[in-house]
Amino acid sequence: MECSEKYREKDKEKYSEANYETDNGKSGKKYGILKRYFGYDQFREGQEKLIDCILAGKDVLGIMPTGAGKSLCYQIPALMMDGITLVISPLISLMKDQVSSLNQAGISAAYLNSSLTVNQYYKALQYASQGRYPIIYVAPERLLTESFLDFALHAQIAMVAVDEAHCVSQWGQDFRPSYLKITEFIEKLPRRPVVSAFTATATKEVRDDIIDLLMLQEPYVKTTGFDRSNLFFEVQSPGNKYETVREYVSNHRTESGIIYCLTRRFVEEVCEKLTKDGFQVTRYHAGLSDAERRSNQDDFIYDRSRIMVATNAFGMGIDKSDVRFVIHYNMPKNMESYYQEAGRAGRDGEPARCILLYSGQDVVTNQMFIDQNRDNQELDPVTRELVQERDRERLKKMTYYCFTHECLRDYILRYFGEYGSNYCGNCSNCLTEFVETDVTREARAIVSCVKSCRQRYGMTVILDTLRGAKTAKLRKYRMDESSCYGICEDVPIYRLRQIFNHLLIENYLTLTNDEYTLVKLTEKSGELLEEDTVLTMKMARERRPEPKKNTEKKKGNTAGTLLDEKDEPLFERLRTLRMQIAREEKVPPYIVFSDRSLVHMCILKPKDKAEMLQVNGVGEHKYSKYGERFLEEINRAV
Ligand code: ADP
Ligand code: MG
Numbered sequence: 001m002e003c004s005e006k007y008r009e010k011d012k013e014k015y016s017e018a019n020y021e022t023d024n025g026k027s028g029k030k031y032g033i034l035k036r037y038f039g040y041d042q043f044r045e046g047q048e049k050l051i052d053c054i055l056a057g058k059d060v061l062g063i064m065p066t067g068a069g070k071s072l073c074y075q076i077p078a079l080m081m082d083g084i085t086l087v088i089s090p091l092i093s094l095m096k097d098q099v100s101s102l103n104q105a106g107i108s109a110a111y112l113n114s115s116l117t118v119n120q121y122y123k124a125l126q127y128a129s130q131g132r133y134p135i136i137y138v139a140p141e142r143l144l145t146e147s148f149l150d151f152a153l154h155a156q157i158a159m160v161a162v163d164e165a166h167c168v169s170q171w172g173q174d175f176r177p178s179y180l181k182i183t184e185f186i187e188k189l190p191r192r193p194v195v196s197a198f199t200a201t202a203t204k205e206v207r208d209d210i211i212d213l214l215m216l217q218e219p220y221v222k223t224t225g226f227d228r229s230n231l232f233f234e235v236q237s238p239g240n241k242y243e244t245v246r247e248y249v250s251n252h253r254t255e256s257g258i259i260y261c262l263t264r265r266f267v268e269e270v271c272e273k274l275t276k277d278g279f280q281v282t283r284y285h286a287g288l289s290d291a292e293r294r295s296n297q298d299d300f301i302y303d304r305s306r307i308m309v310a311t312n313a314f315g316m317g318i319d320k321s322d323v324r325f326v327i328h329y330n331m332p333k334n335m336e337s338y339y340q341e342a343g344r345a346g347r348d349g350e351p352a353r354c355i356l357l358y359s360g361q362d363v364v365t366n367q368m369f370i371d372q373n374r375d376n377q378e379l380d381p382v383t384r385e386l387v388q389e390r391d392r393e394r395l396k397k398m399t400y401y402c403f404t405h406e407c408l409r410d411y412i413l414r415y416f417g418e419y420g421s422n423y424c425g426n427c428s429n430c431l432t433e434f435v436e437t438d439v440t441r442e443a444r445a446i447v448s449c450v451k452s453c454r455q456r457y458g459m460t461v462i463l464d465t466l467r468g469a470k471t472a473k474l475r476k477y478r479m480d481e482s483s484c485y486g487i488c489e490d491v492p493i494y495r496l497r498q499i500f501n502h503l504l505i506e507n508y509l510t511l512t513n514d515e516y517t518l519v520k521l522t523e524k525s526g527e528l529l530e531e532d533t534v535l536t537m538k539m540a541r542e543r544r545p546e547p548k549k550n551t552e553k554k555k556g557n558t559a560g561t562l563l564d565e566k567d568e569p570l571f572e573r574l575r576t577l578r579m580q581i582a583r584e585e586k587v588p589p590y591i592v593f594s595d596r597s598l599v600h601m602c603i604l605k606p607k608d609k610a611e612m613l614q615v616n617g618v619g620e621h622k623y624s625k626y627g628e629r630f631l632e633e634i635n636r637a638v
């Protein structure tokens with residue numbers, strides 16, 4: 001162990017050399033590390049206090065939304081504490097990504113998980129016990145293995161940082177039994193290290209579970225705002241979801257995005273259509289082999305496929321920071337899932353879009369998932385009943401999100417217990433003017449039609465009948481002879497659909513849950529047919545205007561906000577250079593430099609090292625690796 005101490009001493013010295021001032025005049029080690037290794041001048045909300053507490057030897061729990069910067073909260077103290085920091089992380093891909101980010105920044109770190117061969121694993125452990133790594137990522141399943149324990153018991157462990165800490169809770173959506181082993185591991189250590197935990201899940205049950213199950217000792221708990229102001233939220237109920245998607249992606253040709261679907265079948269379908277239509281897409285769901293999932297995920301991360309079509313199996317562990325849009329092809333099961341998935345857009349802080357495409361069928365599918373209850377088979381009947389009830393309640397709130405006329409951001413924040421302003425100006429509702437509209441005639445027509453066909457058909461047949469469509473299906477069902485045929489000829493189809501959705505949500509109609517989704521009447525349906533009933537609903541006055549200028553720009557330069565049109569060629573050149581370097585280094589492009597850094601370079605047009613170091617995300621280490629190549633490219637262009 002002697003030599004290991006020396007290594008460590010030397011390493012820590014190296015990191016503490018970073019003890020110099022940042023641009024905003026703050027000095028001190030942690031600022032030095034922030035600037036030198038990560039290239040940032042300021043801490044974001046919550047980071048500094050969490051770091052300070054850790055350094056003071058206190059346990060902490062940081063609850064911050066996706067993209068807020070939780071990793072820095074343990075990485076910076078890890079470089080300053082005396083001893084090794086173990087980071088527990090649930091997913092292999094996540095560890096790999098974080099470790100290569102750290103290595104790119106000039107920090108030695110390693111991961112220990114099942115993706116290593118036995119030889120690699122023992123080599124890494126050997127280096128670890130020589131103290132080469134201040135930060136080691138480890139899979140929870142490894143903790144209690146003989147070889148790892150042997151290492152840990154002889155090393156000086158300064159901190160155990162538990163990332164994605166909600167995985168310890170059965171209430172969370174990603175419960176991992178192996179997380180329960182963490183405390184057992186900590187108890188075996190000769191000296192209890194600082195324990196820090198981080199998650200983006202804000203509910204009280206999960207928070208309490210984390211504190212209890214990880215046995216945090218009088219932790220400092222920091223919850224930062226859940227608002228992600230760079231995200232534009234939007235809900236649509238399009239008649240043809242695929243068309244909507246196709247149009248969107250063809251208008252945003254250079255952007256990276258994720259399309260989430262509720263089922264594998266949808267994933268296959270959407271992916272196939274997009275491929276046929278000439279887009280670079282890949283797919284991800286639990287039905288694919290491990291190898292294919294891994295390779296598709298890499299294609300997306302390394303920008304070889306710019307669109308990922310996936311079920312919710314994809315995402316945790318994806319730190320790709322330049323995802324510009326997340327489209328939900330179906331409504332997910334609850335707001336927690338929605339915000340987590342949508343939140344994978346715009347982690348770099350640049351404007352990004354979150355679009356949810358709603359249809360009534362999504363509610364039915366989700367209800368079916370809840371009824372089947374696959375996830376909770378190990379629970380006892382009483383608990384299972386409780387969980388199901390809770391899930392139905394959550395689904396309801398998710399559905400309301402799709403129908404609210406209030407600010408969408410406000411709705412989300414209130415769901416997570418925060419109070420926003422009622423107007424954000426950056427969501428589809430804030431940009432739409434709603435008017436209270438009398439829809440009695442249409443509503444009555446819909447209900448009459450359902451009644452007259454004896455509740456035997458689905459929504460399409462009903463609406464087509466009302467519109468007087470000339471389809472073979474209608475002729476087959478003889479709906480073209482119905483008294484309702486064509487009585488809403490004058491109403492646009494999207495409007496009829498909106499009214500239909502309104503009737504569902506207000507329980508005037510319901511959908512069945514079987515192989516075919518049929519429209520059925522409810523106890524309330526009759527009310528609509530009474531003579532003096534008037535039904536009104538809020539409807540958009542006209543087509544939605546495009547969002548605020550600065551939220552998006554025609555080109556996919558991803559940072560329309562700041563980038564001048566005349567700088568776009570330079571931006572493209574820098575992007576090409578970044579791609580080239582990424583290939584050489586075998587890392588994803590965004591790990592070399594983020595889009596934001598590239599945009600910042602286009603604006604500043606740095607001429608020398610000092611100016612280059614002013615660029616957001618350019619630290620000493622990255623400068624020494626790539627700085628000059630970027631300087632050259634800029635000078636050549638300017
Ligand atoms: P999460 O909270 O989701 O784990 P990450 O730790 O992955 O978020 O950080 C998200 C992004 O924010 C990363 O690209 C990271 O480099 C960046 N980031 C973190 N802290 C800062 C900061 N103080 N200033 C600027 N960018 C930051
Ligand atoms: Mg994280």
Ligand code: ZN
Binds near residue numbers: 408410425427428
């Ligand atoms: Zn809003």
